[in-house]
Amino acid sequence: MIEKHSAGIVTRMQAGFYTVKTENSVFTCQLRGRLKQHKIMEDLVAIGDRVLISSLDEEQGVIEEICERERVLVRMAPTTRGIYKQILLANPDQNVFVFACADPAPSLRMLDRFLVITEKQKIDALIVANKVDMLDQTRAAEIFSPYSLLGYPVVYTSAKENTGIQELRICLQGKLSAFAGPSGVGKTSLLNALRPGLGLEVKTVKESSHKGRHTTIVRQLFSLDETSMVADLPGIRQLSVWDVEPEELDGYFCEFRPFVKSCQFSDCRHEQEPNCAIKKAVQSGAISAARYDSYLRLRRELETYQNY
Ligand SMILES: Nc1nc2c(ncn2[C@@H]2O[C@H](COP(=O)(O)OP(=O)(O)OP(=O)(O)O)[C@@H](O)[C@H]2O)c(=O)[nH]1
Ligand SMILES: [Mg+2]
Ligand SMILES: [Zn+2]
Secondary structure, X not given: OOOOEEEEEEEEEEOOEEEEEEOOOEEEEEEOHHHXXXXXXXXXXXXXXXXXXXXXXXXXXXXXXXXXXXXXXXXEEXXXXXXXXXXXXXXXXXXXXXXXXXXOOOOXXXXXXXXXXXXXXXXXXXXXXXXXXXXOHHHHHHHHHHHHHOOOOEEEOEOOOOEOHHHHHHHHOOOEEEEEOOOOOOHHHHHXXXXXXXXXXXXXXXXXXXXXXXXXXXXXXXXXXOOOEEEEOOOOOOOEOOOOXXXXXXXHOHHHHHHHOOOOOOOOOOOOOOOOHHHHHHHHOOOOHHHHHHXXXXXXXXXXXXXX
Protein backbone atom coordinates (compact mmCIF):
# COMPACT_ATOMS: atom_id res chain seq x y z
CA MET A 1 0.00 0.00 0.00
CA ILE A 2 1.25 3.44 -0.86
CA GLU A 3 0.78 5.91 1.97
CA LYS A 4 -0.67 9.12 0.69
CA HIS A 5 0.37 12.24 2.55
CA SER A 6 -0.80 15.67 1.58
CA ALA A 7 0.72 19.00 2.50
CA GLY A 8 -1.30 21.67 4.23
CA ILE A 9 -1.24 24.59 6.59
CA VAL A 10 -2.73 24.70 10.10
CA THR A 11 -5.40 27.39 10.15
CA ARG A 12 -7.05 26.82 13.50
CA MET A 13 -6.51 24.89 16.69
CA GLN A 14 -8.83 24.13 19.53
CA ALA A 15 -8.76 21.51 22.26
CA GLY A 16 -6.38 19.12 20.52
CA PHE A 17 -8.04 19.41 17.11
CA TYR A 18 -6.32 21.17 14.24
CA THR A 19 -7.92 22.49 11.09
CA VAL A 20 -5.60 21.88 8.16
CA LYS A 21 -6.15 23.46 4.77
CA THR A 22 -4.69 21.50 1.88
CA GLU A 23 -4.68 22.59 -1.73
CA ASN A 24 -8.17 21.32 -2.44
CA SER A 25 -9.75 20.59 0.89
CA VAL A 26 -10.04 21.21 4.63
CA PHE A 27 -9.46 18.52 7.26
CA THR A 28 -9.97 18.31 11.00
CA CYS A 29 -6.90 16.56 12.34
CA GLN A 30 -5.39 15.18 15.47
CA LEU A 31 -1.71 14.78 16.10
CA ARG A 32 0.02 11.43 15.54
CA GLY A 33 0.86 10.08 18.99
CA ARG A 34 4.61 9.86 18.49
CA LEU A 35 4.76 13.59 17.76
CA LYS A 36 3.44 14.35 21.22
CA GLN A 37 6.34 12.79 23.08
CA HIS A 38 8.79 15.70 23.19
CA LYS A 39 8.92 19.33 24.11
CA ILE A 40 6.16 19.52 26.65
CA MET A 41 7.00 23.14 27.53
CA GLU A 42 6.23 24.52 24.09
CA ASP A 43 3.50 24.39 21.49
CA LEU A 44 4.02 21.36 19.28
CA VAL A 45 1.86 22.68 16.52
CA ALA A 46 0.85 26.26 15.88
CA ILE A 47 -1.31 27.99 13.34
CA GLY A 48 0.76 28.78 10.28
CA ASP A 49 2.64 25.49 10.57
CA ARG A 50 3.12 23.59 7.37
CA VAL A 51 2.29 19.95 7.96
CA LEU A 52 1.92 16.62 6.20
CA ILE A 53 -1.30 14.81 6.91
CA SER A 54 -2.79 11.45 6.07
CA SER A 55 -6.51 11.49 5.53
CA LEU A 56 -8.87 9.12 7.30
CA ASP A 57 -11.86 10.15 5.19
CA GLU A 58 -13.07 13.22 3.33
CA GLU A 59 -13.01 15.39 6.44
CA GLN A 60 -10.68 13.88 9.01
CA GLY A 61 -6.99 13.33 9.06
CA VAL A 62 -3.88 12.85 11.16
CA ILE A 63 -0.89 15.18 11.29
CA GLU A 64 2.14 13.03 10.50
CA GLU A 65 4.93 15.60 10.18
CA ILE A 66 5.45 19.20 11.12
CA CYS A 67 7.76 20.96 8.68
CA GLU A 68 10.59 23.03 10.06
CA ARG A 69 9.56 26.59 10.81
CA GLU A 70 11.24 29.46 9.01
CA ARG A 71 10.22 32.05 11.56
CA VAL A 72 7.97 32.30 14.60
CA LEU A 73 6.08 34.93 16.48
CA VAL A 74 6.73 33.60 19.94
CA ARG A 75 6.30 34.72 23.51
CA MET A 76 7.04 33.42 26.93
CA ALA A 77 3.76 32.53 28.55
CA PRO A 78 3.46 32.26 32.29
CA THR A 79 1.91 29.01 33.48
CA THR A 80 1.55 27.48 36.92
CA ARG A 81 4.11 24.85 35.96
CA GLY A 82 6.76 27.30 34.87
CA ILE A 83 7.65 29.09 31.67
CA TYR A 84 6.14 28.01 28.41
CA LYS A 85 7.15 28.82 24.85
CA GLN A 86 3.94 29.89 23.19
CA ILE A 87 4.02 30.04 19.42
CA LEU A 88 1.46 32.62 18.40
CA LEU A 89 2.06 32.13 14.69
CA ALA A 90 4.46 29.98 12.71
CA ASN A 91 6.09 31.33 9.56
CA PRO A 92 4.71 34.88 9.61
CA ASP A 93 5.89 37.15 6.80
CA GLN A 94 4.97 40.14 8.91
CA ASN A 95 3.86 40.96 12.44
CA VAL A 96 1.11 43.53 12.73
CA PHE A 97 0.94 45.09 16.18
CA VAL A 98 -2.47 46.59 16.75
CA PHE A 99 -3.04 49.21 19.42
CA ALA A 100 -5.93 51.59 20.01
CA CYS A 101 -5.39 55.34 20.13
CA ALA A 102 -7.77 55.26 23.11
CA ASP A 103 -10.04 52.83 24.97
CA PRO A 104 -7.85 51.06 25.91
CA ALA A 105 -5.05 53.64 26.07
CA PRO A 106 -2.06 52.40 24.06
CA SER A 107 0.45 50.40 26.05
CA LEU A 108 3.66 51.50 24.40
CA ARG A 109 5.67 49.38 26.79
CA MET A 110 3.98 46.31 25.32
CA LEU A 111 4.60 47.63 21.82
CA ASP A 112 8.30 48.00 22.64
CA ARG A 113 8.36 44.36 23.76
CA PHE A 114 6.66 43.22 20.57
CA LEU A 115 9.29 45.12 18.63
CA VAL A 116 12.06 43.36 20.57
CA ILE A 117 10.52 40.01 19.62
CA THR A 118 10.24 40.97 15.98
CA GLU A 119 13.83 42.30 15.89
CA LYS A 120 15.14 39.14 17.52
CA GLN A 121 13.26 36.93 15.06
CA LYS A 122 14.05 39.23 12.12
CA ILE A 123 10.42 39.57 11.06
CA ASP A 124 9.03 42.74 9.46
CA ALA A 125 6.78 44.78 11.71
CA LEU A 126 3.81 47.00 10.97
CA ILE A 127 2.14 49.11 13.64
CA VAL A 128 -1.58 49.76 13.40
CA ALA A 129 -3.01 52.64 15.42
CA ASN A 130 -6.73 51.83 15.43
CA LYS A 131 -9.69 53.81 16.77
CA VAL A 132 -8.39 57.10 15.34
CA ASP A 133 -12.00 58.25 15.49
CA MET A 134 -11.67 58.50 19.27
CA LEU A 135 -8.81 61.01 19.28
CA ASP A 136 -7.84 64.00 17.22
CA GLN A 137 -5.29 63.23 14.52
CA THR A 138 -2.56 65.42 16.00
CA ARG A 139 -2.69 63.60 19.31
CA ALA A 140 -2.67 60.19 17.59
CA ALA A 141 0.39 61.22 15.59
CA GLU A 142 2.12 62.44 18.75
CA ILE A 143 1.77 58.97 20.23
CA PHE A 144 2.77 56.88 17.24
CA SER A 145 4.99 59.01 14.97
CA PRO A 146 8.11 58.37 17.12
CA TYR A 147 7.85 54.80 15.85
CA SER A 148 7.75 55.92 12.21
CA LEU A 149 10.92 57.89 12.92
CA LEU A 150 12.53 54.68 14.16
CA GLY A 151 11.69 53.12 10.80
CA TYR A 152 8.59 51.13 11.70
CA PRO A 153 5.68 51.78 9.35
CA VAL A 154 2.51 52.99 11.08
CA VAL A 155 -0.99 52.84 9.61
CA TYR A 156 -3.80 54.83 11.23
CA THR A 157 -7.19 53.15 11.03
CA SER A 158 -10.71 53.20 12.28
CA ALA A 159 -12.54 49.92 11.89
CA LYS A 160 -15.65 51.75 12.98
CA GLU A 161 -15.52 54.49 10.37
CA ASN A 162 -13.70 52.45 7.75
CA THR A 163 -10.72 54.78 7.51
CA GLY A 164 -7.26 53.51 6.60
CA ILE A 165 -8.66 50.08 5.73
CA GLN A 166 -7.59 50.17 2.09
CA GLU A 167 -4.10 51.29 3.09
CA LEU A 168 -3.91 48.41 5.57
CA ARG A 169 -5.22 45.96 2.97
CA ILE A 170 -2.36 46.92 0.65
CA CYS A 171 0.18 46.29 3.44
CA LEU A 172 -1.22 42.79 3.94
CA GLN A 173 -1.21 41.74 0.30
CA GLY A 174 0.56 38.52 -0.57
CA LYS A 175 1.64 37.90 3.03
CA LEU A 176 0.88 35.83 6.08
CA SER A 177 0.44 38.40 8.85
CA ALA A 178 -0.21 38.12 12.57
CA PHE A 179 -2.60 40.55 14.26
CA ALA A 180 -1.31 40.84 17.80
CA GLY A 181 -1.95 43.31 20.59
CA PRO A 182 -3.89 43.85 23.79
CA SER A 183 -7.53 42.87 24.14
CA GLY A 184 -10.20 45.28 22.94
CA VAL A 185 -8.03 47.26 20.51
CA GLY A 186 -10.06 46.13 17.49
CA LYS A 187 -8.05 43.34 15.87
CA THR A 188 -11.14 41.31 15.02
CA SER A 189 -13.08 44.44 14.03
CA LEU A 190 -10.32 45.29 11.56
CA LEU A 191 -10.59 41.82 10.04
CA ASN A 192 -14.32 42.29 9.67
CA ALA A 193 -13.67 45.60 7.94
CA LEU A 194 -11.00 44.10 5.69
CA ARG A 195 -13.27 41.27 4.67
CA PRO A 196 -16.89 42.34 4.88
CA GLY A 197 -19.13 39.36 5.36
CA LEU A 198 -16.74 37.59 7.70
CA GLY A 199 -18.99 38.55 10.62
CA LEU A 200 -16.64 37.66 13.46
CA GLU A 201 -17.80 38.34 16.99
CA VAL A 202 -16.59 41.49 18.71
CA LYS A 203 -17.49 42.89 22.10
CA THR A 204 -17.17 46.26 23.72
CA VAL A 205 -14.21 46.62 26.02
CA LYS A 206 -16.60 46.89 28.97
CA GLU A 207 -18.57 43.76 28.12
CA SER A 208 -15.50 41.62 27.72
CA SER A 209 -13.67 42.91 30.82
CA HIS A 210 -16.79 42.35 32.92
CA LYS A 211 -16.73 38.74 31.94
CA GLY A 212 -13.03 38.68 32.73
CA ARG A 213 -12.19 37.07 29.43
CA HIS A 214 -11.23 38.10 25.95
CA THR A 215 -13.53 38.03 22.97
CA THR A 216 -11.24 36.10 20.65
CA ILE A 217 -10.14 32.93 22.38
CA VAL A 218 -9.12 30.77 19.44
CA ARG A 219 -6.11 31.44 17.26
CA GLN A 220 -7.20 31.28 13.68
CA LEU A 221 -6.06 32.16 10.17
CA PHE A 222 -8.32 33.97 7.75
CA SER A 223 -7.85 34.48 4.03
CA LEU A 224 -8.40 37.99 2.76
CA ASP A 225 -7.89 36.98 -0.86
CA GLU A 226 -6.02 34.32 -2.83
CA THR A 227 -2.60 35.35 -1.53
CA SER A 228 -3.17 37.15 1.78
CA MET A 229 -3.78 35.56 5.16
CA VAL A 230 -4.15 37.06 8.61
CA ALA A 231 -4.00 35.38 12.01
CA ASP A 232 -6.47 36.82 14.48
CA LEU A 233 -4.87 36.30 17.88
CA PRO A 234 -6.44 36.59 21.31
CA GLY A 235 -5.54 39.80 23.13
CA ILE A 236 -2.45 39.73 25.30
CA ARG A 237 -2.51 41.06 28.84
CA GLN A 238 1.17 40.92 29.64
CA LEU A 239 3.99 40.22 27.28
CA SER A 240 7.24 38.51 28.14
CA VAL A 241 9.86 37.76 25.56
CA TRP A 242 11.25 34.32 24.81
CA ASP A 243 14.91 33.42 24.59
CA VAL A 244 16.47 36.86 24.85
CA GLU A 245 19.56 37.25 27.01
CA PRO A 246 19.89 40.51 28.98
CA GLU A 247 23.24 41.19 27.25
CA GLU A 248 21.76 41.12 23.76
CA LEU A 249 18.71 43.26 24.55
CA ASP A 250 20.27 46.60 23.56
CA GLY A 251 20.71 45.19 20.03
CA TYR A 252 16.94 44.81 19.68
CA PHE A 253 16.21 48.48 20.39
CA CYS A 254 17.11 49.61 16.88
CA GLU A 255 17.99 53.22 17.77
CA PHE A 256 20.40 52.06 20.53
CA ARG A 257 22.63 50.19 18.12
CA PRO A 258 24.77 53.06 16.82
CA PHE A 259 25.58 54.20 20.39
CA VAL A 260 26.29 50.88 22.10
CA LYS A 261 29.84 50.55 20.84
CA SER A 262 30.77 53.94 22.31
CA CYS A 263 30.08 52.91 25.91
CA GLN A 264 33.25 52.72 28.00
CA PHE A 265 32.55 49.14 29.05
CA SER A 266 31.78 46.51 26.45
CA ASP A 267 29.40 44.80 28.89
CA CYS A 268 27.69 48.08 29.83
CA ARG A 269 24.16 47.57 31.14
CA HIS A 270 23.41 51.25 30.39
CA GLU A 271 22.25 51.80 33.92
CA GLN A 272 24.83 53.01 36.48
CA GLU A 273 28.06 52.63 34.51
CA PRO A 274 30.27 55.67 33.88
CA ASN A 275 30.63 57.03 30.34
CA CYS A 276 27.58 55.26 29.03
CA ALA A 277 26.78 56.40 25.49
CA ILE A 278 23.15 55.28 25.78
CA LYS A 279 22.53 57.41 28.85
CA LYS A 280 24.16 60.38 27.13
CA ALA A 281 21.92 59.82 24.12
CA VAL A 282 18.88 59.84 26.41
CA GLN A 283 20.05 63.11 27.96
CA SER A 284 20.55 64.71 24.55
CA GLY A 285 17.17 63.47 23.35
CA ALA A 286 18.58 61.18 20.64
CA ILE A 287 16.95 58.26 22.45
CA SER A 288 13.52 58.83 24.00
CA ALA A 289 13.12 58.51 27.75
CA ALA A 290 10.13 56.21 27.22
CA ARG A 291 12.07 53.74 25.08
CA TYR A 292 14.97 53.81 27.53
CA ASP A 293 12.52 53.07 30.34
CA SER A 294 11.10 50.12 28.37
CA TYR A 295 14.63 48.84 27.90
CA LEU A 296 15.51 49.12 31.61
CA ARG A 297 12.35 47.38 32.77
CA LEU A 298 12.72 44.54 30.33
CA ARG A 299 16.42 44.19 31.08
CA ARG A 300 15.71 43.83 34.81
CA GLU A 301 12.98 41.30 34.09
CA LEU A 302 15.32 39.23 31.92
CA GLU A 303 17.98 39.32 34.64
CA THR A 304 15.56 37.80 37.13
CA TYR A 305 14.85 34.89 34.75
CA GLN A 306 18.57 34.14 34.67
CA ASN A 307 18.42 33.25 38.34
CA TYR A 308 15.84 30.50 37.77
N1 LIG B 1 -14.59 53.72 18.28
C1 LIG B 1 -14.08 52.62 17.74
N2 LIG B 1 -14.34 51.42 18.30
C2 LIG B 1 -13.79 50.31 17.75
C3 LIG B 1 -12.94 50.39 16.63
N3 LIG B 1 -12.51 49.14 16.33
C4 LIG B 1 -13.09 48.34 17.23
N4 LIG B 1 -13.86 49.03 18.08
C5 LIG B 1 -14.63 48.48 19.21
O1 LIG B 1 -13.73 47.98 20.18
C6 LIG B 1 -14.28 46.84 20.84
C7 LIG B 1 -13.31 45.68 20.81
O2 LIG B 1 -13.12 45.26 19.46
P1 LIG B 1 -12.58 43.80 19.07
O3 LIG B 1 -12.45 43.80 17.59
O4 LIG B 1 -13.36 42.73 19.70
O5 LIG B 1 -11.13 43.86 19.76
P2 LIG B 1 -10.01 42.69 19.75
O6 LIG B 1 -8.70 43.40 19.66
O7 LIG B 1 -10.29 41.70 18.72
O8 LIG B 1 -10.17 42.09 21.24
P3 LIG B 1 -9.79 40.58 21.74
O9 LIG B 1 -10.43 39.61 20.81
O10 LIG B 1 -10.36 40.50 23.12
O11 LIG B 1 -8.31 40.50 21.73
C8 LIG B 1 -15.61 46.57 20.14
O12 LIG B 1 -16.64 47.17 20.90
C9 LIG B 1 -15.47 47.29 18.82
O13 LIG B 1 -16.71 47.67 18.29
C10 LIG B 1 -12.68 51.69 16.05
O14 LIG B 1 -11.94 51.86 15.07
N5 LIG B 1 -13.26 52.75 16.67
MG1 LIG C 1 -10.57 39.65 18.80
ZN1 LIG D 1 26.11 51.96 28.21
